Amino acid sequence: MTDDPNAPLLEVEDLSTSFRTDSGRLVAVDGIDFTVEAGETVCLVGESGSGKTVASESITRLPNSPPARIDGSVRFRGVDLFECSDTDLRQYRGNRIAHIFQNSQLNHCYSVGWQIVEAIRIHEDVSKTAARARGIDLLERVGIPNASSRFDDYPHEFSGGQKQRIMIAMALAGNPDLLIADEPTTALDLTVQAQLVRLLAEIQSEFGMGILLVTHDLGVVAEIADRVVVMYAGKIMERGDVFDIFERPAHPYTQALLDCLPERANASGGIPGSLPDPTARPEGCRFADRCPHTLEACRTGGQPPELEVESGHHASCIYYGQGYDVSVVCDGQGESDDCDGQDESDNRDSTDVSKDRERVSEANKR
Amino acid sequence: MRYYRYIGTRVLWAFVVAFIIVTITFVLLSMSPDPSIQQAATQAALEGGDPQEATDRQEKLRGLDEPLHVRYIDYMTGIATLEWGWSEYRNQPVTKALWGSLYYTAQYSIPWTILTLLFGPLIGVYSAARMYSWKDHVVTGIAFLGFSIPNFFFAIVLLLVFGVWLDWVPVAYRTDVPVVSLENAIQLALPVFVLVTGSIGGILRVARNESAEFQNADFMKTAKAKGVSPLRAYAYHVMRPTLVPLSTTVVGQLLAMFLGASLLVEVVFGIPGLGRTTFDALVAQDTNLVLGSVLLFTVIGVIGNLIEDIVFTIVDPRISYDDR
The missing domain is CATH 1.10.3720.10 (MetI-like)
Structure with a gap:
């Protein structure tokens, strides 16, 4: 149970989550690996149904089992959370590892103060008055006006953005090392989204926690991500530094995803086709059916291994392997033939990320 | 504060409901024949007396010759002061x-x-x-x-x-x-x-x-x-x-x-x-006792519903008690 402060903050290895359903076993997450270091923000990106939410919730074993089956290993500061008993795991949940979900999910029967105090007192043996004072501080920190007088109000008396702020306050109650935020801004309007993203960034620099942000909003990714992991149909398609991903998306799926951004010159307005059936995954690459560059070899075997595009940037696409013409997948971007070329990339299309950042900061001002 | 006003209104309503039920009972009762009068009339007829005279006497004895509103007030004061009458059958109040x-x-x-x-x-x-x-x-x-x-x-x-x-x-x-x-x-x-x-x-x-x-x-x-x-x-x-x-x-x-x-x-x-x-x-056919039981059940029912209303707002804070 003792954890090693020098070990990586979060190491996820071969994580698989499947659900027993009437129409067979639904594999939501199919053997993925990623790491999150202290102080860093990793974004898990993908369209709805790609398994990113389930992956994020599986880290603390939140899905009820049965029907869920969670395999693999998740090491937090060197401690394998999947080897822990339920009681030991509860010491991590909400204390070391905090969650925020899409749509603030508060209990409508209790005041927000009660729920924050509950979060504090589960992990710490403090008096009710002390917990209350801390809770009010937290509410103030996340920007709830008149925190002390609103402490005993009920969730329905707050707006959607405020409720999400309360969720963040509750997540901070245990002073977590890792914050897992699952689409925290999706249900909110653009101005509130921008404020919340900024709040998360502020809190991160203040508390120095690692953040795993699950989102399909690439604007948010551009705003706060350090590294990006792209998921599709339960598998990881591409991973890399946020600038690499936005400037030189290597996997056709990532390219298609970025082309959906309306600000992009060649905005596509969507990816044709839909996700493969999660109860019967196809052979070969998961994206083959929707990919414009599909070869015969894409449809055999399993998902291709993650091949190096450049240092710290990997894509699960056979074009990056031996004997394939990389320019085929890169031409789709209308860019240089040589995708691996580091030399010219820096001054090339580097405006893309900054454009996205500009968009978000404009929204902040509004 | 609003909350206490809500409870106050609910309690007041409970009294109003009880009042209405008691009044309805009175109306129904005043319209139905009193078995003791029929009994007196039958008795008189059997003994060769005048049934009408016996009826009048019995009505007078029971105060039924008074006008309706006087009887109503009497009846209501009786209920309020817990004088619910004499039970013939049990031979006790x-x-x-x-x-x-x-x-x-x-x-x-x-x-x-x-x-x-x-x-x-x-x-x-x-x-x-x-x-x-x-x-x-x-x-x-x-x-x-x-x-x-x-x-x-x-x-x-x-x-x-x-x-x-x-x-x-x-x-x-x-x-x-x-x-x-x-x-x-x-x-x-x-x-x-x-x-x-x-x-x-x-x-x-x-x-x-x-x-x-x-x-x-x-x-x-x-x-x-x-x-x-x-x-x-x-x-x-x-x-x-x-x-x-x-x-x-x-x-x-x-x-x-x-x-x-x-x-x-x-x-x-x-x-x-x-x-x-x-x-x-x-x-x-002990009218007074039946009436008393009805009243008691009414009181219990009204109190039960009052408790329900109050518990309801305590357990679910989303239920507003404004304008009610």
């Missing part, structure tokens, strides 16, 4: 007769209500937590059995088995044992058991179905992510929202049992309680 019966009714009603309120929601939530397991099926089966089997029939069967064949409980209810004694507990065990099985089924089903919805609610995921143990999550996060819809059914369910089923159970077990007294008063 109505209030005293009712008080005496309430004493026995309370002895089984209070444990019955407490047990139902305690175990109904608990077993229901437990059953939802173990949904579709054999435990859930057993609980559901027992709930339906208790709910559907007629109470008086169940009571007779139990009395036959435990009273006659096994001889564990006395067949006849004894009023001479002290209230707090093993004998009293033994003789009340069966009626309480019969009533609990009858009333717990409905409550248990509502609790099970409602909490089944809440145990998969979004806030349960939040609770789990906070590190809340499953037991605490059920005790606080599931139980509380479940009590909201439950509080609306519980009072109605208990009152219906209180008025209907308890009479039959009292007859079967020979308990001289409220139901039995009302029944006997009806058969004996």
Whole structure:
């Protein structure tokens, strides 16, 4: 149970989550690996149904089992959370590892103060008055006006953005090392989204926690991500530094995803086709059916291994392997033939990320 | 502050409702023939007197020759000052007769209500937590059995088995044992058991179905992510929202049992309680006593609904008490 402060903050290895359903076993997450270091923000990106939410919730074993089956290993500061008993795991949940979900999910029967105090007192043996004072501080920190007088109000008396702020306050109650935020801004309007993203960034620099942000909003990714992991149909398609991903998306799926951004010159307005059936995954690459560059070899075997595009940037696409013409997948971007070329990339299309950042900061001002 | 005003208004409304019911009872009563007058007239006719004269005399004696509004005021003051008249059949004041019966009714009603309120929601939530397991099926089966089997029939069967064949409980209810004694507990065990099985089924089903919805609610995921143990999550996060819809059914369910089923159970077990007294008063055409029982049941019903209204707003803060 003792954890090693020098070990990586979060190491996820071969994580698989499947659900027993009437129409067979639904594999939501199919053997993925990623790491999150202290102080860093990793974004898990993908369209709805790609398994990113389930992956994020599986880290603390939140899905009820049965029907869920969670395999693999998740090491937090060197401690394998999947080897822990339920009681030991509860010491991590909400204390070391905090969650925020899409749509603030508060209990409508209790005041927000009660729920924050509950979060504090589960992990710490403090008096009710002390917990209350801390809770009010937290509410103030996340920007709830008149925190002390609103402490005993009920969730329905707050707006959607405020409720999400309360969720963040509750997540901070245990002073977590890792914050897992699952689409925290999706249900909110653009101005509130921008404020919340900024709040998360502020809190991160203040508390120095690692953040795993699950989102399909690439604007948010551009705003706060350090590294990006792209998921599709339960598998990881591409991973890399946020600038690499936005400037030189290597996997056709990532390219298609970025082309959906309306600000992009060649905005596509969507990816044709839909996700493969999660109860019967196809052979070969998961994206083959929707990919414009599909070869015969894409449809055999399993998902291709993650091949190096450049240092710290990997894509699960056979074009990056031996004997394939990389320019085929890169031409789709209308860019240089040589995708691996580091030399010219820096001054090339580097405006893309900054454009996205500009968009978000404009929204902040509004 | 608004909250106390809400409770104040509700209490006031309870009085208004009681007032209306009492008035309706008076109107119905003034329109129906009084058996004592008919009796006097028949008596006079049999003895060769003038039936009309006897009727008048009897009416005068009972104050029925007064105008309607005077009688109404008299009647209302009588009710307010707890002078509910003389029971011919029991040969004692109505209030005293009712008080005496309430004493026995309370002895089984209070444990019955407490047990139902305690175990109904608990077993229901437990059953939802173990949904579709054999435990859930057993609980559901027992709930339906208790709910559907007629109470008086169940009571007779139990009395036959435990009273006659096994001889564990006395067949006849004894009023001479002290209230707090093993004998009293033994003789009340069966009626309480019969009533609990009858009333717990409905409550248990509502609790099970409602909490089944809440145990998969979004806030349960939040609770789990906070590190809340499953037991605490059920005790606080599931139980509380479940009590909201439950509080609306519980009072109605208990009152219906209180008025209907308890009479039959009292007859079967020979308990001289409220139901039995009302029944006997009806058969004996003892108007004052019937009226008194109706009033008592009205009061209990109004108080029950008042409690329901108040509990409702306590358990669900979203229910607004403005403008009501």
